[in-house]
Amino acid sequence: MLELVIFSTLNGLLYGMLLFLLASGLTLIFSMMGVLNFAHASFYMLGAYFGFQISRYVGYWPGLILAPLLVGVIGALVERYGLRVVHKHGHVAELLFTFGLAFMIEELVQMVWGKVPVDYRIPQLLNFSAFTLFDTTYPAFRMFMLLMSVATFIGLLLLLTRTRVGLIIRAALSHPNMVGSLGHNVPLVFMLVFGAGCGLAALAGVIAGPALITQPAMAASLGPILFVVVVVGGLGSLGGAFVASLLIGLIQTFAVALNVSLADVVAPLGLTLTRDSIGGDLWMATVAQVAPIIPYLLLVLVLIFRPHGLMGNRET
Amino acid sequence: MILRKALLGFQLAAALTLAAFGAQAQSVKIAYIDPLSGGGATIGEHGLKQLQFLVETINAKGGVAGGQKLEAVAYDNKGSPQESLVQVQKAIDAGVRFITQGNGSGAAIAISEFVTKYNERNPGKEVLYFNYAAVDPALTNEKCSYWHFRWDANSDIKMAALTNFMTDKREIKKVYIIGQDYSFGHAVRGAANTMLKAKRPDIQVVGDELHPLLKITDFAPYIAKIKASGADSVITGNWGNDMSLLLKAAADSGLQVNWYTYYAGGAGGPTAVKQTGLDHRVFQISEWHTNVPAPEMEGFADAFLKKYGGASGQGWWYLRMKNQMEMFAAAVNQAKSTEPKKVATALREMKYKNSLGSEVFMRGADHSLFQDMYISSFGSGTKHDEEKTGWGWKTVGLIKAQDTVIPTTCKMTVPS
Numbered sequence: 001m002l003e004l005v006i007f008s009t010l011n012g013l014l015y016g017m018l019l020f021l022l023a024s025g026l027t028l029i030f031s032m033m034g035v036l037n038f039a040h041a042s043f044y045m046l047g048a049y050f051g052f053q054i055s056r057y058v059g060y061w062p063g064l065i066l067a068p069l070l071v072g073v074i075g076a077l078v079e080r081y082g083l084r085v086v087h088k089h090g091h092v093a094e095l096l097f098t099f100g101l102a103f104m105i106e107e108l109v110q111m112v113w114g115k116v117p118v119d120y121r122i123p124q125l126l127n128f129s130a131f132t133l134f135d136t137t138y139p140a141f142r143m144f145m146l147l148m149s150v151a152t153f154i155g156l157l158l159l160l161t162r163t164r165v166g167l168i169i170r171a172a173l174s175h176p177n178m179v180g181s182l183g184h185n186v187p188l189v190f191m192l193v194f195g196a197g198c199g200l201a202a203l204a205g206v207i208a209g210p211a212l213i214t215q216p217a218m219a220a221s222l223g224p225i226l227f228v229v230v231v232v233g234g235l236g237s238l239g240g241a242f243v244a245s246l247l248i249g250l251i252q253t254f255a256v257a258l259n260v261s262l263a264d265v266v267a268p269l270g271l272t273l274t275r276d277s278i279g280g281d282l283w284m285a286t287v288a289q290v291a292p293i294i295p296y297l298l299l300v301l302v303l304i305f306r307p308h309g310l311m312g313n314r315e316t
Numbered sequence: 317m318i319l320r321k322a323l324l325g326f327q328l329a330a331a332l333t334l335a336a337f338g339a340q341a342q343s344v345k346i347a348y349i350d351p352l353s354g355g356g357a358t359i360g361e362h363g364l365k366q367l368q369f370l371v372e373t374i375n376a377k378g379g380v381a382g383g384q385k386l387e388a389v390a391y392d393n394k395g396s397p398q399e400s401l402v403q404v405q406k407a408i409d410a411g412v413r414f415i416t417q418g419n420g421s422g423a424a425i426a427i428s429e430f431v432t433k434y435n436e437r438n439p440g441k442e443v444l445y446f447n448y449a450a451v452d453p454a455l456t457n458e459k460c461s462y463w464h465f466r467w468d469a470n471s472d473i474k475m476a477a478l479t480n481f482m483t484d485k486r487e488i489k490k491v492y493i494i495g496q497d498y499s500f501g502h503a504v505r506g507a508a509n510t511m512l513k514a515k516r517p518d519i520q521v522v523g524d525e526l527h528p529l530l531k532i533t534d535f536a537p538y539i540a541k542i543k544a545s546g547a548d549s550v551i552t553g554n555w556g557n558d559m560s561l562l563l564k565a566a567a568d569s570g571l572q573v574n575w576y577t578y579y580a581g582g583a584g585g586p587t588a589v590k591q592t593g594l595d596h597r598v599f600q601i602s603e604w605h606t607n608v609p610a611p612e613m614e615g616f617a618d619a620f621l622k623k624y625g626g627a628s629g630q631g632w633w634y635l636r637m638k639n640q641m642e643m644f645a646a647a648v649n650q651a652k653s654t655e656p657k658k659v660a661t662a663l664r665e666m667k668y669k670n671s672l673g674s675e676v677f678m679r680g681a682d683h684s685l686f687q688d689m690y691i692s693s694f695g696s697g698t699k700h701d702e703e704k705t706g707w708g709w710k711t712v713g714l715i716k717a718q719d720t721v722i723p724t725t726c727k728m729t730v731p732s
Contacts, residue, residue, distance in 0.1 A: 004544035007569075011536045115353035115392075116361050117557070119628075129570065136543055137570035142536075212533040213561070217354050221531065256537040257544075288541075289497065292528055 003134040008253050014142055016249020017149035021204035022222070023229040023241040024156060025197025031173050031236030033190055034091055035083065038098040040201055041223035042105035047071050047202025048209030048218065049113055052120040060123035060210075068203040075198025079191045102219065110216045117215035145207050152203065153242065160238065169193060173236045228299045234312020243310055248295050255291035343387040344380060344654050346371070346446075346641075347407035349400055349417045349427065352392035355530030355557040356419050362583040363418060363448075364390050365624040366634050370641040373616075380648040386641075395419065395530055397426035404430055408443060413656045416640070418449030418468070419556065420529075421500040428455060428464040435463055435731075442656040446644065448637040451578075452500045456682040460726035465663060465683045467636040467643075471500065471553065471578075473689070473720045474601045475507040478551070478576050481599070481691050481713050483515045488574070492523035492547035494538065496558055501526055504553035504578070522547050530558055535565035542571060549574045560584035563598075567591035574599070580694060581605060581709065583630050586702035589694050596695035596710065604635035605692045605709035606700040610672040614700075629704040639676060639685065643668050657731070676717060682726035689715045 026040045047067050054063035078101070086097045122141045129137035160166035172179045172189055180186040205214075212218070229248055233240030263272075263283040287294075302309060348367050351360040371386045379385045389412065391403035400423040404415060417427055424447055435442045447455065447466040456470055482488055493508050495501035505524060512519050522545040527538060539562075542550060550573050554562055559579050566573075567588060575598040580589055589598045606617055617632040625631060647662035648654055665680045676687040691713035698708030 001544065004540055007540040007543075008537060011534075011540065015534070110353070116357045129568075132570070135570065135572075136540070137568070139568045142568075213557070215354075215357075218533070221533070253537045257541050289526055292531065 003136065004257055006133065007136060007138075008257055009250070010138065010142075010146075012250035012253035013246065014146050014149075014249070015253060016246035017146060017153070018204055018208055019225065019229055019249055020242055020245035021149050021152060021207075022201050022226050023233065023245050024153075024238060025200040026226055027230045027233065027236065027238065027241045028169070028173070028193050029197045030230055032169075032176060032193055033083075033087075033094075035094045035098065036227070037194075037197075038095065038223070039078075039101040039105060040098075040197070041219040041226060042102045043071050043075055043198040044201040044205040044208075044222065045109060045214075045216070045219040046074070046105060047205025048120065048214040049109055049118070049205075050202065051206035051209055052113075052118050052214055055120065055123075060121075064203075064206050067206045068199040071202030071205075072195045072199030076191050076195030078198075079194035083194070084187065084191075102223070106216055106219060113216075115216055117213045120210045120214040122210045141211060145211065148207050149204070152200065156200075156238070225295055228295045231299055232302045232309055234309025237309065237311040240309055240311030248298070251294055251298070252291055255294050256288050258287035261286045343385045344414070344648070345387050345389050345407075345410075345412045346414045346416055347389050347391055347404070347410075347412040349391045349393050349403045349407065349415060349423075350419045351395035351530075351556075352390060354394050356395040356555075358560075358583045359556045360392075360395075360419060362630055363634065363637070364388070366620070366632065366637055367416070367641070369620050369624060370638060374641060374645050380645045381652060381654055384648075384654065386645075393417070393423055395423070397422045400427050401430050408434070413442070413654070414444050414446065414644070414659075416446040416448060416637075418447060418634075418637070420498075421450040421452030421455065421503075422498045422529075424450030424455055425452065425459055425499065428459065428461045431463045432461040442660075444656040444660055446640050448634060448640050450500070452503050454499065454503070456684040457725045460682050460724070460728055462683070462728050462730055463660070465640075465660075465678065465685075467640040467685045469603065469687070469689055469720055470684065470722075471503045472507050473722060474578055475504065475511055476722070477601050477689055477691060477713070477715050477720070478599070479508070479511040479515050480715075482512075482519075482549070482576065488516070488519055488549050490520050490522045490545070490547045490549070492525070492542050492545055492550045492573075493521060494523065494525040494527070494542070494550060494552050494554070494562070496529040496554060497526040498529050501529070501553060504551075508551050527558075530556060532558065533561065535562045536569065538562070539565045539569050539571055542566075542573070543569065547573055549576060551576045553578045555579040555582055557584070560588045563588035563592055567593070573597075578602075581633060581702065583628075583633070584703075586694065586705050586707065590703075590705040590707050594695075595707075596693040598694045599691055599712070600694070600709070601689060601691050603639075603687050603689055604672065605690060605711070606631060606702065607692075607698050607709050608672060608690060608711065612673070613671040616671060617700075629702075631700075631702060635670070635672070636685075636687075639668065639670050639687070642670070643678070674717070679721075679724070682724040682728065684724070686717045686720055688717050689720055691715075 022044055026037060029035060029037050050067035050070055051063035054066050083094055086093045126141045126144050128140050130140040130143040131138055160170055168184055168189060229241060229244045233244030261284050348364055350363055351357055367388045371388045375385045391407055393400040393403050404427055417424060427445055431443050431445045445464045447464060449468050451468050451471045453470045453472045456466055493505050495504050559582055577600045580598050580600045621631045643666055647659045651658040651662040664678060664683060667677045670676050674688050676685055678685050690711050692709040692711050694709055695707050698710050701708040
């Protein structure tokens with residue numbers, strides 16, 4: 001049991017930290033510009049594919065740096081020549097723009113790299129098990145994923161709290177108009193934040209690509225969860241995104257380990273429910289089986305009972 | 317000038333139409349409706365290569381019905397039953413009368429029902445559905461159809477063979493059942509539970525798990541759960557990425573169990589088994605594997621590997637698809653017609669000697685094929701290896717075709 005708890009915690013933390021790498025950029029962009037960037041997960045996918053392509057020529061490690069930079073530049077260009085133009089038509093236009101962009105990127109990726117997963121390999125240097133606990137091994141690459149995301153989190157935190165750039169960004173989070181009035185070039189800040197957010201997503205892609213398979217469906221399968229993280233964490237709150245990412249990562253991993261169903265819950269009350277009762281499978285489905293939808297349940301509950309999220313300071 | 321251009325355009329269009337018509341008149345189209353994107357794409361692509369190779373081989377021998385060529389046309393159903401129906405309709409609109417599909421019983425049931433309804437409403441334009449791999453028993457029992465033919469042994473037959481094999485393995489104490497959450501996964505789990513209870517009541521089922529179909533990219537949480545359960549063996553019907561990624565996660569965490577599988581040999585599977593380091597501890601039940609001694613089939617598999625193996629080195633895998641296409645060709649020749657209704661009549665009680673030199677037969681009562689089934693284990697020291705791993709399949713059990721026959725509840729409406 002202890003073994004299951006330890007490894008589920010590790011797996012949950014890892015998944016949560018990956019989510020955070022994506023959610024941090026998304027929440028910054030969302031709260032600054034009011035744009036819910038539907039294409040955010042697509043930049044994560046682009047990161048993985050760029051990393052894969054670079055790794056074929058010069059190995060994994062250069063890709064870890066180059067791919068996020070490249071995607072960051074693409075992100076900045078998208079903001080400068082796409083979003084900024086659409087901006088004057090309001091938020092709905094921006095939303096639709098990113099929505100279309102997500103489909104375009106997916107189609108493009110399919111055309112260039114095909115529909116079948118690509119063979120993105122773990123670097124040879126990290127192809128061993130980091131440690132063995134209760135004779136279960138834990139791969140070194142997963143440790144690397146975890147450490148990389150923690151390091152990025154700390155870096156981001158320092159950047160935002162200890163530098164002038166961070167000061168302006170944080171100010172723009174809560175009072176965008178005020179920052180503009182004070183003479184800062186808010187559009188430039190927007191472009192940089194958008195680019196950096198996309199770069200962070202790409203970094204997550206390069207880290208996750210070899211372990212979680214790099215395929216055209218990877219953006220579509222991760223995208224919805226990101227919105228859950230951002231809403232649950234609360235708008236404009238990096239801390240909130242952090243807590244929500246870990247929460248959802250852990251919930252999803254631990255849910256898989258639980259075999260309790262509604263029928264089990266009511267059994268002590270003297271009620272016997274089977275597949276043939278009214279409601280059918282609803283009573284028999286275990287928590288493990290419904291694990292993938294639990295985050296969405298959380299989303300609905302948060303929107304009803306705490307619309308500004310766990311740590312948010314603005315209303316959605 | 318404009319007139320001349322228009323005339324030229326017309327001539328060109330006429331020429332193209334004629335060419336297209338000519339090709340249509342000569343070739344017999346088979347629509348391949350399987351996942352070519354998403355989690356099932358790896359095996360979908362692998363299956364398509366095999367169909368293409370079969371079509372080339374049959375055409376090289378002169379085609380069917382005195383010189384007509386076969387032609388495989390691919391449609392991507394993305395692994396979904398709804399999308400399958402869209403693609404079937406597209407294929408029918410393009411003039412296709414023969415459909416083949418195999419990956420996913422959900423899609424298979426949808427296609428079978430669609431084709432059955434279509435044929436009722438469109439007499440004279442019937443469409444046949446050849447199923448090379450979807451093994452939900454319902455397809456040849458309560459949901460059987462005259463227009464559906466299956467070349468694989470159904471899930472209950474496979475599970476009966478696997479559990480018979482497990483009966484003699486006294487070291488098995490705790491079994492974990494994991495599968496995909498859809499009709500086929502439910503069928504596997506049900507059969508495994510009842511059969512184990514009957515044959516080995518002393519075995520404890522320590523886990524009975526269903527996970528979303530072809531959606532999971534990280535099986536680590538599931539492997540942690542299997543590990544914690546203390547299971548010494550795992551039974552799974554998983555296929556596609558759900559099989560290779562499950563094994564990959566097992567390799568990462570160093571899980572030491574015996575695996576009883578249907579599809580560990582599917583594309584990507586052998587590579588993952590090699591990573592687990594479980595030498596001859598992963599078993600599969602199939603109608604063939606590369607180390608079944610049969611010169612004709614070995615030569616054929618070698619030729620395929622040379623032409624389509626590519627960098628991944630994925631070799632031949634579906635003898636059932638080979639049986640299907642050869643029997644289809646034989647049925648067309650026998651009926652001297654490519655009219656689906658006549659082909660169906662020729663096919664439904666057909667006996668055929670396949671490229672292993674053994675007798676297989678189609679049962680008219682439910683249109684399912686019976687053939688020898690092999691239980692094999694994957695590991696070192698074999699003649700042929702898979703996916704350049706150095707490991708290959710070794711036969712550990714053989715069930716003769718007549719011993720795989722189980723009763724059917726199918727009540728088929730045979731059209732007059």
